[in-house]
Amino acid sequence: MREPQLVTAEGLPDRVTIYEVGPRDGLQNESAIVDVAVKAEFIRRLVDAGLTTVETTSFVHPKWVPQLADAAELLEQLDLPDGVRAPVLVPNERGLDRALAAGVREIAIFASATETFATKNLNSTLDEQFTMFTPTIQRALDAGLTVRGYVSMCYGDPWEGDVPIDQVVKVGARLVELGCHELSLGDTIGVATPGQVTALIRAFTAAGVPVDKLAVHFHDTYGQALANTVTALREGITTVDSSAGGLGGCPYAESATGNLATEDLLWQLNGLGIHTGVNLEKLVTTSTWMAGQLGKPSPSRVVQALAG
Numbered sequence: 001m002r003e004p005q006l007v008t009a010e011g012l013p014d015r016v017t018i019y020e021v022g023p024r025d026g027l028q029n030e031s032a033i034v035d036v037a038v039k040a041e042f043i044r045r046l047v048d049a050g051l052t053t054v055e056t057t058s059f060v061h062p063k064w065v066p067q068l069a070d071a072a073e074l075l076e077q078l079d080l081p082d083g084v085r086a087p088v089l090v091p092n093e094r095g096l097d098r099a100l101a102a103g104v105r106e107i108a109i110f111a112s113a114t115e116t117f118a119t120k121n122l123n124s125t126l127d128e129q130f131t132m133f134t135p136t137i138q139r140a141l142d143a144g145l146t147v148r149g150y151v152s153m154c155y156g157d158p159w160e161g162d163v164p165i166d167q168v169v170k171v172g173a174r175l176v177e178l179g180c181h182e183l184s185l186g187d188t189i190g191v192a193t194p195g196q197v198t199a200l201i202r203a204f205t206a207a208g209v210p211v212d213k214l215a216v217h218f219h220d221t222y223g224q225a226l227a228n229t230v231t232a233l234r235e236g237i238t239t240v241d242s243s244a245g246g247l248g249g250c251p252y253a254e255s256a257t258g259n260l261a262t263e264d265l266l267w268q269l270n271g272l273g274i275h276t277g278v279n280l281e282k283l284v285t286t287s288t289w290m291a292g293q294l295g296k297p298s299p300s301r302v303v304q305a306l307a308g
């Protein structure tokens with residue numbers, strides 16, 4: 001299979017951790033319910049391709065995201081090798097109870113940087129979301145779990161427009177204070193451009209959140225995800241979220257389309273000589289297989305270029 005020519009560039013990390021969100025963020029937006037055995041096979045194949053962190057599912061209210069109502073059943077079917085991290089999304093204590101009962105060791109809380117999205121995604125206000133998160137994070141930490149924090153709508157909100165940078169930093173810093181080991185900065189609707197990315201990362205570090213606690217999460221709605229990623233790498237980011245085949249979107253965010261495709265990210269990182277441990281050929285084969293299961297082609301440019 002064709003590979004990019006290797007030409008390194010200065011100011012970039014040697015290694016990047018890809019935080020794969022396809023089975024969760026990717027599938028949550030699919031309206032036709034995917035069989036649990038297919039989801040399990042998808043995750044197995046992603047791990048076989050070398051991904052060591054795969055967000056597998058969500059313990060949100062099943063009526064809010066019917067596609068992931070089978071979370072417990074899915075985890076029962078998975079027997080992942082040692083060393084593979086399999087975090088799940090959890091919004092509240094009820095979700096945490098379900099995750100603990102399923103034997104989960106790592107969770108991700110998801111906060112909104114805007115009032116409107118907090119209402120639409122969490123049935124909460126910007127402040128009230130922390131009433132939900134505080135006991136959930138504390139109990140998770142007491143149980144020895146690792147907790148990641150997402151901040152959504154970091155760069156723009158479909159209802160509120162521009163989002164003040166201070167508002168984003170306030171929400172993220174609060175999650176870190178509550179005990180999140182990592183913050184994923186979400187461009188939920190894919191509107192960010194590189195200048196914004198630099199400004200936000202620097203605003204977090206100026207507020208005392210070190211860059212090694214930050215991850216980036218881009219959607220590719222306006223075709224900016226890879227430019228934004230390389231900008232974030234230059235700022236010192238070494239964890240990048242992406243979704244195999246470019247699946248994805250948030251059902252509660254108007255105009256959210258697919259995530260940055262893991263294959264597109266990998267093509268760029270491979271070309272730059274940045275180590276990830278992920279096998280591009282196996283990943284393309286997996287996303288092509290998954291596209292067949294979903295009955296539609298992958299939106300990833302690299303999958304389209306290499307699978308044909």
Ligand SMILES: CC(C)(COP(=O)([O-])OP(=O)([O-])OC[C@H]1O[C@@H](n2cnc3c(N)ncnc32)[C@H](O)[C@@H]1OP(=O)([O-])[O-])[C@@H](O)C(=O)NCCC(=O)NCCSC(=O)C[C@@](C)(O)CC(=O)[O-]
Pocket residue numbers: 025028058059060061062064065089091092094095096098110121122123150151152153186187188217249250251252
């Ligand atoms: C947060 C809630 C639950 C509030 O929903 P609510 O209706 O306000 O919940 P509630 O606390 O009032 O409880 C109502 C009933 O739901 C039950 N309940 C309550 N919680 C759960 C649960 N976890 N699992 C199962 N059942 C639950 C609870 O037990 C109760 O049952 P009853 O007593 O009436 O029988 C709801 O709004 C929700 O589930 N939202 C999730 C929406 C979602 O999953 N969105 C997509 C993920 S976010 C995203 O994709 C963005 C991200 C992370 O990728 C980053 C980016 O791109 O920006």
